Amino acid sequence: xxxxxxxxxxxxxxxxxxxxxxxxxxxxxxxxxxxxxxxxxxxxxxxxxxxxxxxxxxxxxxxxxxxxxxxxxxxxxxxxxxxxxxxxxxxxxxxxxxxxxxxxxxxxxxxxxxxxxxxxxxxxxxxxxxxxxxxxxxxxxxxxxxxxxxxxxxxxxxxxxxxxxxxxxxxxxxxxxxxxxxxxxxxxxxxxxxxxxxxxxxxxxxxxxxxxxxxxxxxxxxxxxxxxxxxxxxxxxxxxxx
Amino acid sequence: xxxxxxxxxxxxxxxxxxxxxxxxxxxxxxxxxxxxxxxxxxxxxxxxxxxxxxxxxxxxxxxxxxxxxxxxxxxxxxxxxxxxxxxxxxxxxxxxxxxxxxxxxxxxxxxxxxxxxxxxxxxxxxxxxxxxxxxxxxxxxxxxxxxxxxxxxxxxxxxxxxxxxxxxxxxxxxxxxxxxxxxxxxxxxxx
Numbered sequence: 001x002x003x004x005x006x007x008x009x010x011x012x013x014x015x016x017x018x019x020x021x022x023x024x025x026x027x028x029x030x031x032x033x034x035x036x037x038x039x040x041x042x043x044x045x046x047x048x049x050x051x052x053x054x055x056x057x058x059x060x061x062x063x064x065x066x067x068x069x070x071x072x073x074x075x076x077x078x079x080x081x082x083x084x085x086x087x088x089x090x091x092x093x094x095x096x097x098x099x100x101x102x103x104x105x106x107x108x109x110x111x112x113x114x115x116x117x118x119x120x121x122x123x124x125x126x127x128x129x130x131x132x133x134x135x136x137x138x139x140x141x142x143x144x145x146x147x148x149x150x151x152x153x154x155x156x157x158x159x160x161x162x163x164x165x166x167x168x169x170x171x172x173x174x175x176x177x178x179x180x181x182x183x184x185x186x187x188x189x190x191x192x193x194x195x196x197x198x199x200x201x202x203x204x205x206x207x208x209x210x211x212x213x214x215x216x217x218x219x220x221x222x223x224x225x226x227x228x229x230x231x232x233x234x235x236x237x238x239x240x241x242x
Numbered sequence: 243x244x245x246x247x248x249x250x251x252x253x254x255x256x257x258x259x260x261x262x263x264x265x266x267x268x269x270x271x272x273x274x275x276x277x278x279x280x281x282x283x284x285x286x287x288x289x290x291x292x293x294x295x296x297x298x299x300x301x302x303x304x305x306x307x308x309x310x311x312x313x314x315x316x317x318x319x320x321x322x323x324x325x326x327x328x329x330x331x332x333x334x335x336x337x338x339x340x341x342x343x344x345x346x347x348x349x350x351x352x353x354x355x356x357x358x359x360x361x362x363x364x365x366x367x368x369x370x371x372x373x374x375x376x377x378x379x380x381x382x383x384x385x386x387x388x389x390x391x392x393x394x395x396x397x398x399x400x401x402x403x404x405x406x407x408x409x410x411x412x413x414x415x416x417x418x419x420x421x422x423x424x425x426x427x428x429x430x431x432x433x
Binding site for chain 2: 085209
């Protein structure tokens with residue numbers, strides 16, 4: 001009987017111990033569950049961070065792509081012009097356009113650009129001395145070459161024609177250029193407006209057409225003709241003053 | 243994150259290489275001179291050391307345009323400089339001496355004259371690619387003393403990495419001339 005009691009007591013002890021152990025392991029499982037929950041939170045947190053840095057990655061990529069695109073399509077560099085600061089261009093009512101110097105391989109490029117310039121100035125409501133009148137005057141003044149026109153000659157032309165200013169210039173480039181894989185029209189001009197009463201340079205610009213654009217280079221789209229390019233270059237130059 | 247920053251910096255570096263061109267500015271400036279007294283200059287005809295007949299005239303006009311664009315100096319009409327040389331019977335610009343420079347200064351009423359040469363002007367071939375190349379040398383002489391107070395040599399050209407391999411926009415000859423002259427003139431008016 002006593003043996004049975006002892007055995008029962010021992011088994012109760014054992015059951016209590018194993019109950020303790022089960023409780024402990026239950027606690028441990030709960031603890032590890034908490035840990036897993038905690039690491040899950042951490043993973044969620046780092047996922048948020050990655051999402052945040054992913055946003056940063058998108059921004060960097062976008063900036064890089066934008067910079068590359070701009071250089072790729074437009075290239076680098078800008079064109080400047082000069083306008084005398086104390087000048088009121090509205091006082092210029094009549095202009096004499098002198099023959100232009102021609103530094104291109106196209107023989108009559110100087111005269112072509114001169115005519116376009118005259119048409120452009122007239123379209124802006126400014127009177128232009130008839131080109132033939134100017135040419136005759138230069139011949140009468142015995143000026144050997146356009147490159148040798150002096151300030152005194154300019155003043156004399158102004159007095160003879162009644163013009164407020166004289167436009168001089170040169171054609172630096174007029175023709176078809178060869179790019180990397182493509183031919184394109186190129187026109188470059190220099191223009192100067194000189195006040196006849198003072199001899200001061202009122203305005204000066206050098207304008208060049210740009211090379212083939214992105215669509216021409218990569219997709220073979222139709223470009224402008226040489227004449228269209230010349231017209232555009234002159235228009236863009238003249239609009240900086242009138 | 244570090245990888246992303248490196249990628250961004252690499253992109254920026256590629257862009258700079260694309261825009262940079264091949265350029266080694268080389269210039270001298272007399273640091274004892276106060277350049278603010280120079281209000282008016284004359285640009286003399288440049289020496290043409292190229293096979294293009296009009297290279298020197300074209301570059302000369304660009305120099306005049308760029309000097310005017312800085313707004314710092316006035317430039318006497320190009321014809322006045324040619325007429326002054328003609329009247330002094332000077333045929334070769336390379337042979338100008340200090341006395342002649344002083345004389346030109348008095349005739350044209352300028353404080354300085356700009357002279358120089360065009361060493362290279364045209365297209366060069368690099369493998370399958372043609373690209374423009376321009377080299378110029380410019381000098382400024384003080385008409386009071388006849389001495390050189392500034393000089394700059396500038397060269398630019400060739401097809402860049404982006405042009406050769408990615409078909410980026412290449413410079414035209416006119417744009418190359420503009421950049422060369424502008425970079426040279428920049429070394430002057432920085433002071």
